[in-house]
Amino acid sequence: MSFTTPSAITAPAPGADASPRTPLRIGMVAPPWFALPPAGYGGTEAVVAGLVDALVARGHEVVLVGAGTNGTRAQEFHAAYDAPPTARLGEPVPEAIAAAFARRALEEAGVDIVHDNTLCGPLLAGGRAAPTVVTMHGPVAGENGRYHELLGRSVSVVAISDAQRRANPRINWCGTVHNAIDVASFPLRERKDDLLLWIGRFSPDKAPHLAIDAARAAGRRIVLAGKLNERAEHAYFDAEVRPRLGRDAEYVGEADAALKRELFAAARALVFPIQWEEPFGMVMVEAMACGTPVVATRRGSVPEVVAHGHTGVVVDPDAGPRELAAAIAAAEELDPRECRRHAEQRFDLAVMAEGYERVYRSLLEPVELYEDEDRDAAGLVAA
Secondary structure, eight states: OEEEOOSOBBOOOTTOOOOOOOOOEEEEEOOSSSOBSOSSSOHHHHHHHHHHHHHHHTTOEEEEEESSOBOSOOSEEEESSSSOOGGGTTOHHHHHHHHHHHHHHHHHHOOSEEEEOSSSGGGGGGGOSSOEEEEOOSOSSHHHHHHHHHHGGGSEEEESSHHHHHHOTTSOEEEEOOOOBOGGGSOOOSSOOSOEEEEEEOSTTTOHHHHHHHHHHHTOOEEEEEEOOSHHHHHHIIIIIGGGOBTTEEEOOSOOHHHHHHHHHHOSOEEEOOOSOOSOOHHHHHHHHTTOOEEEESOTTHHHHSOBTTTEEEEOTTOOHHHHHHHHHHHTTSOHHHHHHHHHHHSBHHHHHHHHHHHHHHHHSOEEEOOHHHHHHHTBOOO
């Protein structure tokens, strides 16, 4: 039996119970761009809001810094902006202001640990006594990866998939915790409509044009829903998506929470032919929660999220419309109830919250690592 501080923590095995321990006071920092939780688009904000609620349910006290009004269960909320500056998404100044505001708010609040989900905020981690956890919500390559490398040991970084973590070992990783959703809030529907679904951000990386081509090859109608705000998104949509729309391919706009659940529940399959190493695709989990299998290319986190042959079909990264069409036909034969069970056991908010609590405690107190069975039962894995 040896004592050490683990360099990697994974989420616990499904069904593992946390031992009663002293509650933590957690400073949670969200990006300023969308409300918490977001009404429509806002993947990071949705994860943060769900995590806050699950941590409070586990008995912790959360000091949340965001924008707009507090729609979470956080006991204390500080708004950097009275209304989220959504129209300025991508500009540097709102994020910088939010980071400076968060530093002051958390300093005055007094917290055990800070969990920062923003771009600028981690730059201030070296100036505080409390440890700072950063979740890597974006790519680990290019400038974003280099930035997080340069932060060094001033922050402890959590990956949202093992694939993301493997892609850049130079970052100071402290664990892997998959994103999650409130599975119970998504309706399970076993009888599906005669349609497929693509949902996401309109870009070549997400490949909605390929999803349309695959649906046509499969002889299926497809519905597309997603974010179409930025100039690059409009340019891609006009060039590659709009010319493909027709009676069997319909764009319904950006889906709010209610429409998103309706679409996921109705679809025979979610078509997810990503063309980049996406660190985590939340839409895959949301689809499975509704009993809808996923057809996806083998990139990024896809093999970690989709149980091939059980909750979806994973195809080669360079698969074309014909290969995707065959996968769609196979996916339609899968059991919706198995998709739902997989989502409940692996990607529910309670699982994510327990994983993050283990990360927090590993940074605040010594953690005993056990050999083999004991270690696995504890849900701790050293890198």
